[in-house]
């Protein structure tokens with residue numbers, strides 16, 4: 726569902742550009758809204774959410790899908806935690822569809838899906854691991870990497886239940902906005918994937934904005 730934001734970028738309390746292949750990890754406080762802006766279009770932002778009070782509670786794809794009775798995420802979607810609580814709500818969306826089935830790219834999956842020589846290519850899972858190592862105060866490690874959302878990524882499900890990585894439906898300037906319902910740790914990997922169309926074979930920067 727396309728729903729434009731009422732918030733103005735000039736009033737944002739925080740703005741930062743995140744290059745493709747980099748990560749962004751911050752606490753977003755309850756009541757704050759943050760936006761992920763697809764600056765150049767067809768970029769995938771692979772994102773994890775944890776409760777800041779207890780990171781053992783985290784985003785659950787299956788609870789979110791069951792709660793809304795739909796596989797795709799868009800405006801109105803409530804992101805549900807592994808404890809069944811509402812973590813965030815998508816309050817604006819000019820792309821219209823986001824994936825939570827395809828998972829984050831990893832060197833292992835690149836090897837299986839594409840070719841052996843893809844093993845050395847940088848992947849979202851590497852960015853997640855780097856983020857957790859460079860931010861030890863969160864107390865998380867490799868075992869905490871779990872269900873993620875691929876914002877701006879288009880993974881239509883066929884009538885037979887098949888997953889397809891399709892051309893993106895995002896475009897330059899499209900964005901998704903979420904309001905936090907609890908203090909959440911947000912970990913975004915701005916995806917470096919070159920082998921499938923999620924980034925239009927050309928990974929590009931995103932921008933993160935926060936409003937108090």
Ligand SMILES: [Zn+2]
Pocket residue numbers: 769771829830848849850916917918
């Ligand atoms: Zn990726």
